Amino acid sequence: MSDFDYDLFVIGGGSGGVRAARVAASEYGVKVGLAEEDRYGGTCVIRGCVPKKLMVFASSYRDLFADARNYGWEINDGPFDWHLFSGKMRNELDRLEGIYRKLLDNSGVEKFDARATIKDAHTVTLSTGEEKTAKHILIATGGRPVRPELENGELGLVSDDIFHMDALPRSMLIVGGGYIACEFACILHGMGVDVSMYYRGGQILNGFDDEARGLVAEQMRMRGVGMHSGASILEMDQRDGGICVKSTLGNEKMFDKVFFATGRRPNTDNMGLEEVGVKLGRNGAIEVNEYSQTGVPSIYAIGDVTDRVNLTPVAIREGMAFVETVFGAKPTPVDHDLIPSAVFTQPEMGTVGMTEEAAREQEEIEIYATSFKPMQTAFAEREDRVMMKLVVSKKNRTVLGCHIVAPQAGEMIQLAGIAIKMGATKEQFDQTCAVHPTMAEELVTMRTPVRTS
Structure with a gap:
C-alpha cells in the first residue's frame, strides 16, 4: 500500500492539467487528485481561445454581409446584439466546463474545488484546510493578464474582463501590440466599436515575420482600426463620458473603455514554491528541465506557468510527455520545435x-x-x-x-x-x-x- 494519498496530485484544471490527470488515471491506473480554485477548462476554455474564437466568428459577419450584397444577395446587416451573443457564449462555456468535469469523473480523478499550495515536496494544502500527500505533484496553474503599474490602472480592462462586459462600448483604446491586442482590436472593430491601438514599438506583432506582420497592420488600418506606434499612456482618469487618456502622442482623448493587453504572468504567487526549493525565473515562471521537472524531483510543472511556449496544444503535449515519463517508464522530452x-x-x-x-x-x-x-x-x-x-x-x-x-x-x-x-x-x-x-x-x-x- 502506498505511503501517499495519491500517486499524482495536479494543481490546476486547465487543458494541460486535466489531460495529464485523466490519462494518468485512465491509461496507467494511478490514483490521481486534482485541485482547481476557479473554473475547469482554464484560460483556453473559459477566458481565452474558445470564447475569443466565438467572438472572431461573430465579428466576421460584418464583412460577409457586405460581400453577400456584392454577390447578388439582398441582405441587411442590422446592429450587433451583444446581449444575445454573450448569453449564448456563456452557455457554451458552461457546457464545455461540464465536459471537463465529466472527463475527470469518468477517469476516476478525485476533484477538489479549492486553491492548493505546496507545503513540502510531497504535500499540498487546500484552502479547505485539508492536506493531501502525493508521490508526484504536477503544477499546471497557467498564467493571468497583468495591468501596467500606472496610476488609475484599475480603470482599464484586461483580457479576462472582455468576455463579461454588460454592453459593447462605443469606443475603446487597446494598449499593446501583441497578438491578444491585435485579435481583440479586429474583433471589437468588427462588432462596431471604434477601436484605437497604442503600442510602444514601431510595428505590431513583435517576433513574427516582418513582411507578414506588416501586411496584417496594413489590412487593419484599411479596415478602420486606429493604430498609433510609439505610443503609451502617461495619465488616465475617470471623467463624465468615459476615461480621459493623456499619452506620449501629446494629446488627451476620451474613450468609453481602455483595455490593457500588455502581458501575462505565470500563476505562482503565494504557492510556497520557493520555500520548498522550486526555482522561479523571469516573471515568476517555474524553471524546469526538458522533462518538465523542477529542482525538486517530485514536483513537475507544465503549460503557461513555465512560460516556455504559451499555447494550449503545447500545454497538452507537455502533460502527455510528463505522464509518459513518470508513469509510462518512457522518458519523453518535450518537443518545442516547429510549432504551428x-x-x-x-x-x-x-x-x-x-x-x-x-x-x-x-x-x-x-x-x-x-x-x-x-x-x-x-x-x-x-x-x-x-x-x-x-x-x-x-x-x-x-x-x-x-x-x-x-x-x-x-x-x-x-x-x-x-x-x-x-x-x-x-x-x-x-x-x-x-x-x-x-x-x-x-x-x-x-x-x-x-x-x-
Whole structure:
C-alpha cells in the first residue's frame, strides 16, 4: 500500500492539467487528485481561445454581409446584439466546463474545488484546510493578464474582463501590440466599436515575420482600426463620458473603455514554491528541465506557468510527455520545435518555423513569396490582400518557415506544419499538385525566389 494519498496530485484544471490527470488515471491506473480554485477548462476554455474564437466568428459577419450584397444577395446587416451573443457564449462555456468535469469523473480523478499550495515536496494544502500527500505533484496553474503599474490602472480592462462586459462600448483604446491586442482590436472593430491601438514599438506583432506582420497592420488600418506606434499612456482618469487618456502622442482623448493587453504572468504567487526549493525565473515562471521537472524531483510543472511556449496544444503535449515519463517508464522530452500557430486577426496570420529575419542570421536562404487579391473578396470589390511565403535553406533546400496572411490562415498552417515538421524541401512542395482555384495553391506554385540572402 502506498505511503501517499495519491500517486499524482495536479494543481490546476486547465487543458494541460486535466489531460495529464485523466490519462494518468485512465491509461496507467494511478490514483490521481486534482485541485482547481476557479473554473475547469482554464484560460483556453473559459477566458481565452474558445470564447475569443466565438467572438472572431461573430465579428466576421460584418464583412460577409457586405460581400453577400456584392454577390447578388439582398441582405441587411442590422446592429450587433451583444446581449444575445454573450448569453449564448456563456452557455457554451458552461457546457464545455461540464465536459471537463465529466472527463475527470469518468477517469476516476478525485476533484477538489479549492486553491492548493505546496507545503513540502510531497504535500499540498487546500484552502479547505485539508492536506493531501502525493508521490508526484504536477503544477499546471497557467498564467493571468497583468495591468501596467500606472496610476488609475484599475480603470482599464484586461483580457479576462472582455468576455463579461454588460454592453459593447462605443469606443475603446487597446494598449499593446501583441497578438491578444491585435485579435481583440479586429474583433471589437468588427462588432462596431471604434477601436484605437497604442503600442510602444514601431510595428505590431513583435517576433513574427516582418513582411507578414506588416501586411496584417496594413489590412487593419484599411479596415478602420486606429493604430498609433510609439505610443503609451502617461495619465488616465475617470471623467463624465468615459476615461480621459493623456499619452506620449501629446494629446488627451476620451474613450468609453481602455483595455490593457500588455502581458501575462505565470500563476505562482503565494504557492510556497520557493520555500520548498522550486526555482522561479523571469516573471515568476517555474524553471524546469526538458522533462518538465523542477529542482525538486517530485514536483513537475507544465503549460503557461513555465512560460516556455504559451499555447494550449503545447500545454497538452507537455502533460502527455510528463505522464509518459513518470508513469509510462518512457522518458519523453518535450518537443518545442516547429510549432504551428495562428493569430486570429482579420485577416488571420498562420506561421510555422523560422521568420525570414531569424533564418537570415543562421544561414543563406531563399525567399519565395507572393501577395495578391483573393478571388472571393476581389469579386466582392474589397481591397483585401493575402500573402503566402516560404523561407528556404539555400544549402539543403529545406523549408525553414512558412507564413500565411489570409482568411482561414490558421486552417492552412496546420496542414503546412505537417510537411515542414517532416523536413520537406522546396522541391517536394513543387512536386505537389495544386488544388485550383484556391489561395493555398500558391504554396506549391512559386518557382522563382523573390530574394536571396
